[in-house]
Amino acid sequence: MSETVTSTPRTEVGALDLVIRAEQAYTPEGIRAVEVGVRDGKIVAIEELGFGLSGVSVVDVPAGQVLLPGLVDTHVHVNEPGRTEWEGFASATKAAAAGGVTTIIDMPLNSIPPTVTVDALNIKRDVARDKAFVDVGFWGGAIPGNRGDLRPLLDEGVFGFKCFLLHSGVDEFPSLTADEMQEAMEELEPVDGLLIVHAEDAHIIDSAPEAHGQHYADFLASRPRDAEDRAIADVIERAERTGARAHILHLSNADSIQRVREAKARGVRLTVETCPHYLTLVAEEVPDGATAFKCCPPIREESNRDALWAGLLDGTIDLIVSDHSPATAELKGVEHGDFGIAWGGVASLQLGLPLVWSEAKRRGVPLEQVLTWMGSNTADFVGLSEKGRIAVGNDADFSFFAPEESFVVHAQELRHKNPVTPYDGRELTGRVHRTLLGGADVDFETPTGRLLRANS
Numbered sequence: 032m033s034e035t036v037t038s039t040p041r042t043e044v045g046a047l048d049l050v051i052r053a054e055q056a057y058t059p060e061g062i063r064a065v066e067v068g069v070r071d072g073k074i075v076a077i078e079e080l081g082f083g084l085s086g087v088s089v090v091d092v093p094a095g096q097v098l099l100p101g102l103v104d105t106h107v108h109v110n111e112p113g114r115t116e117w118e119g120f121a122s123a124t125k126a127a128a129a130g131g132v133t134t135i136i137d138m139p140l141n142s143i144p145p146t147v148t149v150d151a152l153n154i155k156r157d158v159a160r161d162k163a164f165v166d167v168g169f170w171g172g173a174i175p176g177n178r179g180d181l182r183p184l185l186d187e188g189v190f191g192f193k194c195f196l197l198h199s200g201v202d203e204f205p206s207l208t209a210d211e212m213q214e215a216m217e218e219l220e221p222v223d224g225l226l227i228v229h230a231e232d233a234h235i236i237d238s239a240p241e242a243h244g245q246h247y248a249d250f251l252a253s254r255p256r257d258a259e260d261r262a263i264a265d266v267i268e269r270a271e272r273t274g275a276r277a278h279i280l281h282l283s284n285a286d287s288i289q290r291v292r293e294a295k296a297r298g299v300r301l302t303v304e305t306c307p308h309y310l311t312l313v314a315e316e317v318p319d320g321a322t323a324f325k326c327c328p329p330i331r332e333e334s335n336r337d338a339l340w341a342g343l344l345d346g347t348i349d350l351i352v353s354d355h356s357p358a359t360a361e362l363k364g365v366e367h368g369d370f371g372i373a374w375g376g377v378a379s380l381q382l383g384l385p386l387v388w389s390e391a392k393r394r395g396v397p398l399e400q401v402l403t404w405m406g407s408n409t410a411d412f413v414g415l416s417e418k419g420r421i422a423v424g425n426d427a428d429f430s431f432f433a434p435e436e437s438f439v440v441h442a443q444e445l446r447h448k449n450p451v452t453p454y455d456g457r458e459l460t461g462r463v464h465r466t467l468l469g470g471a472d473v474d475f476e477t478p479t480g481r482l483l484r485a486n487s
Contacts, residue, residue, distance in 0.1 A: 046070060047086030049470045051429065053098035054080065057402055058421045067098070069427040072469030077423055092431055096464060099402060100421045101133025101165075101428030103409040105190075106280065106304065106352035107380060109135075109167075112158045113143025118357045118448050120162035123380060124480055126355075126446040127165045128473040130381040131430035131463040134165060134410070134418050134483070139172030139193055140204040141356075147172040147204075148180050149187050156482055163480030164473055166428075168413065173215040173226065174205050181218050188484025190413045191225030193280070196262045197233035200327075200375065206233065209265045216275035227278040230262035231328055243371035247317040247324065250370035254329045259284040267294045270301060278412075279303040281354045283328035285338030292347045302412060304350040305339055307386040308377045312336075312453060320368025323453040326356070327375040340394060343404060350412055351387055351404040355380035363451045378452045381445050385461040388434065392460060398434055414485060427470035436462045446475075 049069040056065045058077065066084045068076030078084055092098050104127065110117040127135050137155070139146035146152050146169055159167055171189035173181065181192060194215060195206040207215065216226055235258035242253035263279055267290065270277035279291070282305045294301050308326060313333040317324045324330060342348040356376025360366075364373030379386065384405065391401050410419030417425045440457050442450035466473045468480065 047076070047084060048088065049427070050084045050086040050089045051092065051098060052080060052089065053092040054094075056098035056421055057100065057399060062399070067421065069470035072427055074421065074423055074425050074427050077421070093464075095435065096431045096433045098421065099131060099430045099432045100406050100419055101426070101430060101466070101468070102131050102384060102402075102405045103134040103413070103415060103419050104132045104353050104355070104380065104383065104405075105136040105350070105409050105413055106306075106354045107135040107137055108141055108356045108376070109137045109159075110141045110357070112154065114141050116359055116448070117141065117362075120159045120167070121164070121478070122446060122448040123355070124162070124164035124167065124478070125475050126381040128466045128468070128475070129446050129463065131384050131432060131466055132165060132380065133428035133430075133466065133468050134168070134415065136168045136170055136190055136413060139170050140199060141201050143203060145172050145174075145204045146170065146184075146189070147174050147177045149183050152184060152187055152189065160482060162478055163482065164475065164478045165468055165480045166483050167480055168483035168485065170227065172204060173207060175207060175211060178214060178218050181215065181224065182222060185222060185224055185485070188487060190485045191227055191278075192219070193227045193229070195229040196265065197229070197231050197236055199229070209269060212266070213269040213273060216269055216273040216277065220273050220275040223276065225276045225278060227280055228262075228266050229280050230259060230266050232258045232261040232265070235261055241371065243369065245320040245368045245370065247314060247319070247321070247370060250325060251314055251329050251331070254327060256284045256286050256331075259328050260287045260290065263287045263290060267291075267299055267301060271297070271299045274300070276300045281306050281309070281328065282339070282348060283309045283331055283335075285335045285342060288338065288342040288347050295347070302349045303347065304352050305343070305348050306352060306354045306377070307379055307383050308453065309339055310336060310351070311386050311390045321453065322364040322368055322370055322373035323451050323455070324377070325363075325370055325373050325375045326354070326377045344396070350409050351383070352409060353380050353383045357447055357449055357451070359449050360451050365451060378447050378449065379454065381447060382440065382452070382454055382459070384432070384463065385459040386454065388461040389459045415483070427467065429467045430463050431465040433462045433464060435460065438462050
């Protein structure tokens, strides 16, 4: 491995605001012992450890910890305004920072109003502006009747558009038919816009057994694999027909991986994500009445989990994101434990890195690969080229991470607004000790996050 790294000339290094010295830093060139120089929130120098960069502040990464790039989570439901009791920008971005995530992209629902017009986007930005502890961007929404709003929303800096192919769970964000999805693609293709799709087929779901009661197996039967596979086939068909960019959200059904692989080989402009809950949890181990595990599409069997990991490792699945979708304990059905009534969504924003790393480590997958799925790939997916890597010119977003340190999750201690998570009591490996945004510590008191615009 080459020892050459890009840096600013010696004559410039005296003006650094911050120097971070690390025995192990995860850079695009590999794991390195480096000094990182920061000026005005940007990485301006990377040198071998011992080079002697000087700055106003010099920080040594403690023994047992490594320097990581800030992660980028492109699938977060903040739910503000309108359902702030579910989460909110202050609590969500604090949780993100506590988990080493320095950039989130907020989903267009379940806020009220949903982000389906420029006016609604401006309302959301006004609410978020003084509450963000990490950088925040926004997805728009594609719903029936708002085709004329898509390009104006793109002009205002949304990163793309989310749609559903079945009921979204909230009435103010209705679903599209496959034909309406194609119309949205046709609108977006000439401007290279991105459509991201919750892909479950409404007709197959409607024909499945109705979810009810405390047995997880009954809920699982209500969201059959075929529903996901049929909808993914529709997305592929319409994306191939229009030439538009399309993205499959929260893949849970590994049966669809081959279909995706073949579509990519044909040149369909398709990307795919999965989530920590599908990679770490299995249906066989969900206790009766444990509605914190309910999400849509559902957590499936152990063999399916193994196949999802294989899809990640061969590159068919591109990203790992949280799909953080919290709700109050009442809505999550903590008291009654009825999977048919409880809100479907997993709260995990603060825990994504240790969750995925714990399972990756068990499988012999290196931390560098995890960072690719959760950092550089997610940054590239939304066009944030200055995020997700420790590289000269990038934003000075970092975390100090102890990859061998174990801890037990206590839901009450998380920074999520509501202490409901399926990981309560679970032992994980890998703890984030410190997070920096733009070269400054996230102190959880003063919000310094920026509101991001696509292509700016």
